[in-house]
Amino acid sequence: MMERPSAPQFRRKLVATFVQTPLPISNSFEAPFQPPPPPYEFLESRPAPAPTTRPNHKQDRPWVDERLRPSSRSEDASRLRPPDRLRVKTSLPNLSRHHNGFSPSTSPASSPLNLTPLSAPPPFGPDTPTTPSSTANASANSGFWQNAISETLHFAGGLIPHPTESTKHFTILRHSAPLVFYRGPTTSVAITIFSAHKYPLPPGRTLWLQQRGFSGDSGMALKSMMGATSDWLDVTPSVMVQAQELAPETETPWQRDIGKAARKSQKEKGDAKAHIPRETHVVRIPAVSSDGYFRFVLCSGGGIDIDGKATKRTLLCPSPIFRVASTSSDSSIMRGASFSTLPLEVGVKVASVAAKITINKYTGPVVGVVQGRMNKLKPGLVAKKVGQFASNSFQVNNNRDGNMDIGDHYTQPSPISYDGILGLDEGPQQPYPLKFQGKVAPGTGRNRAELGIPTANLINVSEDIKHNLRGVYFGWACIMPERGFEGLSGDWHEAVIATGPSPYARPSVIPENSVTVYLIHDFGHVGTTFFNARMKVVVMGFMRPLLSPAGAPIQQRLDTVSRDVYSTMASLGRENWGPELTIHRLKTAKSSRTLSDKYSDARDKVQRRVGSIPMHVVGIRTADAEARDKIHGNGGYWVPR
Numbered sequence: 001m002m003e004r005p006s007a008p009q010f011r012r013k014l015v016a017t018f019v020q021t022p023l024p025i026s027n028s029f030e031a032p033f034q035p036p037p038p039p040y041e042f043l044e045s046r047p048a049p050a051p052t053t054r055p056n057h058k059q060d061r062p063w064v065d066e067r068l069r070p071s072s073r074s075e076d077a078s079r080l081r082p083p084d085r086l087r088v089k090t091s092l093p094n095l096s097r098h099h100n101g102f103s104p105s106t107s108p109a110s111s112p113l114n115l116t117p118l119s120a121p122p123p124f125g126p127d128t129p130t131t132p133s134s135t136a137n138a139s140a141n142s143g144f145w146q147n148a149i150s151e152t153l154h155f156a157g158g159l160i161p162h163p164t165e166s167t168k169h170f171t172i173l174r175h176s177a178p179l180v181f182y183r184g185p186t187t188s189v190a191i192t193i194f195s196a197h198k199y200p201l202p203p204g205r206t207l208w209l210q211q212r213g214f215s216g217d218s219g220m221a222l223k224s225m226m227g228a229t230s231d232w233l234d235v236t237p238s239v240m241v242q243a244q245e246l247a248p249e250t251e252t253p254w255q256r257d258i259g260k261a262a263r264k265s266q267k268e269k270g271d272a273k274a275h276i277p278r279e280t281h282v283v284r285i286p287a288v289s290s291d292g293y294f295r296f297v298l299c300s301g302g303g304i305d306i307d308g309k310a311t312k313r314t315l316l317c318p319s320p321i322f323r324v325a326s327t328s329s330d331s332s333i334m335r336g337a338s339f340s341t342l343p344l345e346v347g348v349k350v351a352s353v354a355a356k357i358t359i360n361k362y363t364g365p366v367v368g369v370v371q372g373r374m375n376k377l378k379p380g381l382v383a384k385k386v387g388q389f390a391s392n393s394f395q396v397n398n399n400r401d402g403n404m405d406i407g408d409h410y411t412q413p414s415p416i417s418y419d420g421i422l423g424l425d426e427g428p429q430q431p432y433p434l435k436f437q438g439k440v441a442p443g444t445g446r447n448r449a450e451l452g453i454p455t456a457n458l459i460n461v462s463e464d465i466k467h468n469l470r471g472v473y474f475g476w477a478c479i480m481p482e483r484g485f486e487g488l489s490g491d492w493h494e495a496v497i498a499t500g501p502s503p504y505a506r507p508s509v510i511p512e513n514s515v516t517v518y519l520i521h522d523f524g525h526v527g528t529t530f531f532n533a534r535m536k537v538v539v540m541g542f543m544r545p546l547l548s549p550a551g552a553p554i555q556q557r558l559d560t561v562s563r564d565v566y567s568t569m570a571s572l573g574r575e576n577w578g579p580e581l582t583i584h585r586l587k588t589a590k591s592s593r594t595l596s597d598k599y600s601d602a603r604d605k606v607q608r609r610v611g612s613i614p615m616h617v618v619g620i621r622t623a624d625a626e627a628r629d630k631i632h633g634n635g636g637y638w639v640p641r
């Protein structure tokens with residue numbers, strides 16, 4: 001992490017940075033990796049499973065640690081400060097000059113719209129979409145937003161300065177900037193845990209997220225969202241990664257931080273008692289954590305033992321605090337802010353105003369398209385409702401009403417008719433059949449090599465499918481009869497479709513779902529491939545969740561796959577499950593829908609579009625972020641040292 005200058009320097013630097021180039025955003029997001037990991041190790045390499053029940057623990061209320069409790073009266077006074085005192089000057093130069101953030105009461109909404117960006121707008125983030133309609137104006141906005149964040153990060157550096165927290169035997173060093181802008185499900189914070197020679201980290205160590213000043217209603221809301229019984233969230237990273245797998249640009253700054261902290265510890269405690277680095281954790285911040293001040297708490301125990309019982313949790317060390325900020329709720333959340341961090345809140349507010357302008361770039365086109373289409377359906381309630389829905393989806397605090405519960409209904413087990421035969425004899429039930437397409441791309445070749453089962457890896461599959469499907473499904477697939485693939489069977493074939501994080505993928509905070517299809521068809525001779533062919537897939541039902549293949553003997557995997565193939569063949573062999581009837585159904589379903597079906601279809605479509613708009617790029621939390629979180633699980637990764 002970048003070193004923070006002392007106060008007067010800091011002020012000078014702030015202005016200087018402001019007119020030169022914006023700072024890079026912190027390294028608190030997904031880090032790139034290089035070599036692929038060995039197969040099948042990732043799904044189960046976490047040392048302690050996430051507890052399903054958590055002990056009630058009045059005794060370990062958050063923030064009772066005296067060293068961390070905001071102490072002074074001045075803080076109480078600051079809490080009473082009316083929010084309008086926090087109104088900010090509406091341009092960044094002013095913010096820089098009034099670096100404490102307090103300024104005459106100018107309406108925050110009044111002038112940013114008129115602002116021109118301060119420096120040439122750089123592209124924002126690695127996954128910044130380039131919509132055709134993103135005009136010069138829009139990219140100017142993103143420059144403005146980026147500047148606002150850079151400024152705020154500077155503030156954070158000065159205002160939450162402690163990068164380490166220690167107890168007698170443990171130290172936690174925070175690598176990421178102390179201000180973490182919410183960036184969707186990949187939002188993460190990196191820490192390294194040190195411990196004394198005689199105190200290696202216990203094998204069942206767990207990491208918990210605590211919110212500062214956290215109590216009452218919000219505590220309850222959090223609990224019910226997570227289905228948890230406690231207001232601590234288990235955020236123990238899921239997978240282990242070796243240091244050699246880290247990209248140098250990730251590892252080098254961490255090593256620098258670690259070296260510095262280790263030297264300091266040696267100086268303070270002497271060789272015998274110095275704390276030595278044990279593990280680096282990149283911890284995913286779940287959407288449900290909302291905005292506020294947080295810390296991690298390292299514990300021994302807290303997981304589940306082999307009998308399925310929760311093990312006793314003992315506190316070992318808290319981490320330094322950090323602020324998570326998004327722009328969708330009232331960003332000037334005072335809960336947990338101390339007097340010294342109030343100016344930071346102002347910075348967040350400015351970034352938030354900037355983001356709201358920037359977001360028009362993403363939402364504008366979708367609202368336009370949907371409303372345009374609905375006007376054709378007019379007049380009537382339906383058009384009005386969908387139109388409203390389209391606009392409302394972009395409201396900052398959009399409610400969950402009308403949202404698809406993403407993922408859930410695609411992972412419901414199909415009813416079993418009889419031995420191994422899935423689904424009712426009458427045919428597939430909602431939401432199936434489900435159609436999608438993809439292009440066949442080379443994979444690792446391991447499935448064929450190990451099991452003799454070639455699986456076509458599909459790319460260019462819609463985000464919607466990748467997000468919602470997780471597990472093993474059965475259905476039909478065909479290779480599209482195009483030039484270059486004339487010799488291949490273009491018929492519909494029974495297929496097993498497996499989607500989920502690939503066991504062979506590079507590690508990341510959230511592994512991307514891959515879609516692989518095994519066509520139950522003999523294409524002639526061993527080794528036939530059809531890379532670059534387009535494939536159509538119709539999913540007819542859910543078969544089973546993905547098993548973690550870690551350590552599973554090949555024979556066991558073969559048995560599972562054989563059962564999958566059998567079930568698929570047997571289930572699809574019934575009259576109402578054939579490909580022709582299914583395709584016919586898909587076609588007629590389109591023309592025979594009632595107006596209200598159309599309404600819900602259009603609503604789903606809009607909702608999916610909304611889900612696919614990268615709102616998180618500018619720190620907006622959408623209502624489905626929490627639903628998606630359920631799919632992502634803990635995520636994150638840890639590196640032994």
Ligand SMILES: Cc1cc2nc3c(=O)[nH]c(=O)nc-3n(C[C@H](O)[C@H](O)[C@H](O)COP(=O)(O)O)c2cc1C
Nearest residue numbers: 443444445446447455496498516518546547561564
């Ligand atoms: C019938 C079948 C069942 C599968 N079951 C699982 C599973 O339970 N868990 C899993 O992680 N992957 C499963 N997969 C995916 C494969 O393990 C593998 O990731 C995929 O086929 C890509 O391999 P490739 O790189 O050799 O093409 C399954 C694949 C097939 C065809």
Ligand SMILES: Nc1ncnc2c1ncn2[C@@H]1O[C@H](COP(=O)(O)OP(=O)(O)O)[C@@H](O)[C@H]1O
Nearest residue numbers: 442443444445448454455456519528529530531
């Ligand atoms: N029955 C089949 N189902 C799916 N793909 C097949 C089949 N027969 C041949 N293939 C071809 O084999 C490839 C998969 O082979 P595999 O050795 O698993 O390699 P990879 O891991 O590169 O996908 C597919 O991409 C496809 O081109």
